[in-house]
Amino acid sequence: MKKLLVLSALAAMLASGTALADTSGKKIAFSNNYAGNSWRQAMLKSYDAVTKKAVADGVVAAADVFTTADQEVPTQAAQIQNLILQGYDAIVINASSPDALNGAVKQACDAGIVVVSFDGIVTEPCAYRVVVDFEDMGRQEVEQMKAFHPDGGNLLEIRGLAGTSIDEAIHKGILAGVEANPQFKIVNSVTGNWDQTTAQKAVATVLPSLPDIVGVVTQGGDGYGTAQAFAAAGKPRPTIIMGNRQDELQWWKEQKEKDGYKTWSASIAPGVSTLAFWVAQQVLDGRTDVPHDLLVPYLAFTQDDFEAALPNIEVGGVASAEYTQEDAVKAIEANIKK
Structure with missing residues (x-):
């Protein structure tokens, strides 16, 4: 009888997929x-x-x-x-x-x-x-941008590491977001490799030829570098979607304290x-x-909750x-x- 009970239990575990x-x-x-x-x-x-x-x-x-x-x-x-x-x-x-x-x-x-x-x-x-769901994250970037700029405007897109599934999925989501919100137009796209330094250089290269930009849609790791490029060029500060990096969120906090700057942040x-x-x-x-x-x-932060998370993120690190x-x-x- 005991053996039958053990066998029954094992059979139940196997049927449920439980590890053995x-x-x-x-x-x-x-x-x-x-x-x-x-x-x-x-x-x-x-x-x-x-x-x-x-x-x-x-x-x-x-x-x-x-x-x-x-x-x-x-x-x-x-x-x-x-x-x-x-x-x-x-x-x-x-x-x-x-x-x-x-x-x-x-x-x-x-x-x-x-x-x-x-x-x-x-x-x-x-x-x-x-x-x-990186595609959803890309779509959400444009939806969030709509909340900040309901009349729309020109967007700059910062892409990630070429050839990866993440880059393609976020890009696809951003395009879908723009298609659903035609008041926005992507006027240029540069590669940032999810890295602040690379993004800053790439943005600085195209800024002189760009029309006025209301927002920058990103993939993470590129927001702070983008902000630095706009500041160095003396260009008006756009709404830059952030990617949960400590330096990005710290910059956001400083801008918010200065004049109420608003944005959104998300990343895996x-x-x-x-x-x-x-x-x-x-x-x-x-x-x-x-x-x-x-x-x-994915992990996202809003205007109301990012400051509470910031002290828990290692300097130079990422919310995780x-x-x-x-x-x-x-x-x-x-x-x-x-």
Whole structure:
């Protein structure tokens, strides 16, 4: 009778997708294509803190990080192939391209390796994707701009890292927002690489040829540099959408104190890397019900709440949240219910 009860319990656990395996001997690698801005540095810092504890606690045997020396797809593809040869059980990936890495990702899956992409996701069906609705974020930028400038006007767009899924999705959302609000017009677009210095230089280059700008739609990590470029050129200060970086929010606070400056800020939390890690761990642990696409919210601040968050953001850092194993389980279950 006791044996039958145990078997029934095991059957119920399997039916519900509950984890049964032991991951203490499993090795997880993190393939990262870029570390050249504050968001990526915060992402790596969060990942390091959470995974070191997971290794120390015996949850997994290893959680090694590998960042490519450049932003090129072939370099990351070769890196993934090398990780396959090194015998990792799972690969967490922030991808340089949504589709150009699919061949290497499929090789990993065919070798029995769990692949979880996040931020820069991959489209290969065998991979898991921790997805933020970046298109909605782009649309919301224009909707927020409408609240500040109901009559519309000219917009400057700052794009991110070329070729990534994030850049394409946010750009697509911004275009959709402008289409729904034709009182706005994008008069120029520059590449900022999600980096203040790059954005400042790019904006400074085009400013002399631009008409009056009422607002700047961005992707994060470029707001403060954009503000500096406008100030240096002696141009009127536009409404600049921010990306949750400490220097951006600090500048916003100073402008608000000076004359009530209003804007909006949004970005994916860098700590989403830790959620991707725990999703990989859960799949390795035997969960059979994990959706291949898990939608998680982006982090946004308004005129009323950004100042309360600012003291908790490290100087030079980004507003973030780190995830636990329990958070991953809740995220998986919430997506299953959807």
